[in-house]
Amino acid sequence: MTNNWVDIKNANLIIVQGGNPAEAHPVGFRWAIEAKKNGAKLIVIDPRFNRTASVADLHAPIRSGSDIAFLMGVIRYLLETNQIQHEYVKHYTNASFLVDEGFKFEDGLFVGYNEEKRNYDKSKWNYQFDENGQAKRDMTLQHPRCVINILKDHVSRYTPEMVERITGVKQKLFLQICEEIGKTSAPNKTMTHLYALGFTEHSIGTQNIRSMAMIQLLLGNMGMPGGGINALRGHSNVQGTTDMGLLPMSLPGYMRLPNDKDTSYEQYINAITPKDIVPNQVNYYRHTSKFFVSMMKTFYGDKATKENGWGFDFLPKADRLYDPITHVKLMNDSKLHGWILQGFNVLNSLPNKNKTVAGMSKLKFLIVMDPLQTESSEFWKNFGESNNVNSSEIQTEVFRLPTTCFAEEDGSIVNSGRWAQWHWKGCDQPGEALPDVEILSMIREEMHHLYQKEGGRGIESFEAMTWDYAQPHSPSAVELAKELNGYALEDLYDPNGNLMYKKGQLLNGFAHLRDDGTTTSGNWLYVGQWTEKGNQTANRDNSDPSGLGCTIGWGFAWPANRRVLYSRASLDINGNPWDKNRQLIKWNGKNWNWHDVADYGTQPPGSDTGPFIMSAEGVGRLFAVDKIANGPMPEHYEPVESPIDTNPLHSAVVSDPTVRIYPEDKEFIGSNKEFPFVATTYRLTEHFHSWTAQSALNIIAQPQQFVEIGEKLAAEKGIQKGDMVKITSRRGYIKAVAVVTKRLKDLEIDGRTVHHVGLPIHWNMKALNGKGNRGFATNTLTPSWGEANTQTPEYKTFLVNIEKVGEA
Ligand SMILES: Nc1nc2c(c(=O)[nH]1)N[C@H]1C(S)=C(S)[C@@H](COP(=O)(O)OP(=O)(O)OC[C@H]3O[C@@H](n4cnc5c(=O)[nH]c(N)nc54)[C@H](O)[C@@H]3O)O[C@H]1N2
Ligand SMILES: Nc1nc2c(c(=O)[nH]1)N[C@H]1C(S)=C(S)[C@@H](COP(=O)(O)OP(=O)(O)OC[C@H]3O[C@@H](n4cnc5c(=O)[nH]c(N)nc54)[C@H](O)[C@@H]3O)O[C@H]1N2
Ligand SMILES: [Mo]
Secondary structure, eight states, rough: OOOGGGGGGSSSSSEESSOOOHHHHHTTTHHHHHHHHHOOOEEEOOOOTTTTTGOOOEEEEEOOOOHHHHHHHHHHHHTTTOOOOOHHHHHHHHHBBBOTTTEEEETEEETTEEEETEEEEEGGGBBOOTSSSOBBBBBTTTTBBHHHHHHHHHHOOOOHHHHHHOOOOOOOHHHHHHHHHTTSSTOOOOOOEEESSSHHHHHHHHHHHHHHHHHHHHHHHSSSTTSEEEOOOEEEEEHHHTTTTOOOTTTGGGGOOBBBBBBBBHHHHHSOOOOOOSSTOOGGGGGGGHHHHHHHHHHGGGGGTTTTGGGGGGGGGGOOOHHHHHHHHHTTOOOOOOOEEESOOOOHHOOOOHHHHHHHTOOOOEEEOOOOOOSGGGOOOOOEEGGGEEEEEEEEEEEEOOOOGGGGGGGGEETSSSSEEEEOOOOOOTTTOOHHHHHHHHHHHHEEEEEEEOTTHHHHHHSOOOEEEEESSSSOOHHHHHHHHHHHOOOOOOTTOOEEEOOTTTTGGGGGGOSSSBBOOGGGGGSSSTTTTEEEGGOOOOOTTTSOOOOTTTTTEETTTSTTTTGGBBOTSSSBSSSGGEEEEOOOOOOOOOOSSSSSOOOOOOOOOOOTTSSSSSBBSSSSSSSSSTTTTOOBBBOHHHOSSSSSTTTTBBBOOOOBBOOGGGGOOOOTTTOOEEEEOOOTTOOOOOGGGOOOHHHHHOOOOOEEHHHHHHHHHHHHHTTEEEEEETTTTEEEEEEEEBOOOEETTTTEOEEEEEEOOOOOOOOSSSOOOOOOOOGSSOOBBBTTTTOOOOTTEEEEEEEEEEEO
């Protein structure tokens, strides 16, 4: 989230598009209800009339996978009707920047496409530069190569007629929503956007999010209380896991893992540090070397020296992307032989379950660290129709290591609003269970012994690792939290020679990190979470002097305890608030801290330093230079499995040309002749993924796998409420009880009638369902191709067929 949960109450308009918070985030959703009590409107754009829609002012049923067409239509409307916040757009976005003469978009492709590699050479997706390497701008916004004019041209195709043709949303309703959105271009009105997987789990997920971010920039809603782009995160600490680098290509603090092209520290740090391209900008990532070197000092201590590039060679270098979909591919290719699943029930959560089972069946060993006995740890058992394997042919040895769960240990959890909050252990774990940290530490200890005994590749980096916890087999949560925060390794002085820290003291903020080996920090984002004043994540002062829900005394919000990101953009250039009732920061003669911790440094009012301090330009990007794999501006592409076979904007390029489809997955692409219906998958309040399949009370509340079918489709197929239905995709089939509903409507898309079929995720072969018969995994049906930036599978839009197989 750029903002935070409580801040949602400040919005005038809440758009929920790509999520269902009333169901999946019921506690946080109370802030949307608070906003409604204050007079805000709530609009839900979702294929289904879901639980969030049931309390909304407006619901637009949209075809799954078509949001970009809707949102580009909104941008066209805002530009045509002149409902943008002009001063904001001019000064705080890259609207005025001139785009390279070589950039173009034609017949569905941006310039630079390489058909063989299915990727783009992005070199022309850039600005024009002067002889000093500075980006050229035209502040009158008249130049035809200005970003704003290129954008105008790009979105001109997304007329209300075209929006209706692609998305199925009727023009009248579309324009009604545009009108509500347009109202928030007033400086004293804000819109917030809430999204989750309905936006991300698509072959165009990243561009969905960008589309809305661009709208928020045009409206002047970024940096404003009650504004922003707000991702509602999934598991309670999934924000923390991504912060900590638990992504295959990531290091803590969103630094990228070196790859095999990164040959030295200097070369790597140069490649990941952005250059200045506009004078006088903060360009905060210029400090990347300080974050990186401090992290390396945490990892390798004295073994990380200036001479050895801070231990650069100790880090693993990835030769390719190792995401879970690739793991499964490599297993199927017999190139990956062992797998550790730590808190990951792949059989239920990865797409194309049959492919996952086939891959796992080739493994030599599988280690499952989990508090529960999961489907994944029993993938080798024959459960009949829902897992029809030949157990005697599967040689995989499975080790189960029972772990604790969050309530059985101390620690902090980071929520969607970037707040780290400490929690205390509630009780001891049962049986032989041990905390994850302890299990991993014991594995490390044992591996160390083996290395010492037998030697082997990689021993240097293993031995270089710092491991100075009081009990090496069991580092405590307190030790880890302090280590992530970081220490001074020597007495540290400011430029005027004043002592800032004595050697060994905890650091207060990431601005104090150094790249000369005198500071440590396991994660630069978390500096300040545990200082000499104690554990900041345990703070529980909820006073709110602004009345805007900005409680800086509660927990610790990264970065630097800041509650709203880019807040300098909530004030005009001269430092006056766009809306005096929505002001969190102000100039105090020294800096901008007031109710919130400001992003902006010490530049006084009137300075030409932009508010978007993390971009080299200092402004928000309406045109994303060379960052995003599938285009500097979003474009509507059909899902890989499209119900209409064509792209009404450009029939030659139907789906996103950069989607990653492994060769063996080509046979898994279904056509709408065989599979005419659009399926989407989602969760229910009564369940948490498949954990609750092992909890009788949850199963009583929602007992059995069902499929939601609209009334018209049900009538066509002769299906009645309660009938048993078989749902088939190119990947396999499942069976479910029919729920015939008004909540799913047929849509008119490009002259055809398109029906949606809705499938909750939860059940699987082990699930209790009250009737003794086993469940199926919804993910038997889903495809494993991945979005080009994130490799997220297209779980939310694929094609199926349905048929009745039993009476109610
Ligand atoms: N009770 C409960 N809460 C949970 C979880 C749980 O298992 N149970 N899981 C947690 C996790 S890990 C996560 S990631 C979050 C997920 O939170 P959400 O993403 O809010 O949850 P989903 O149920 O996947 O709902 C996505 C919504 O997107 C809609 N949708 C599908 N396709 C499209 C599309 O193309 N466009 C638009 N506009 N909408 C679309 C679906 O109809 C659905 O209403 O929930 C978290 N909260
Ligand atoms: N079709 C479809 N598929 C989806 C989605 C969808 O919307 N549609 N959503 C996707 C999303 S957003 C997500 S997040 C994934 C979820 O995928 P998973 O993360 O695989 O799902 P969970 O069932 O939450 O599995 C987590 C496991 O962690 C265990 N666990 C809990 N606490 C601890 C702990 O402290 N330590 C350890 N070691 N284990 C613990 C639980 O018992 C559980 O078995 O599914 C994805 N799959
Ligand atoms: Mo998730």
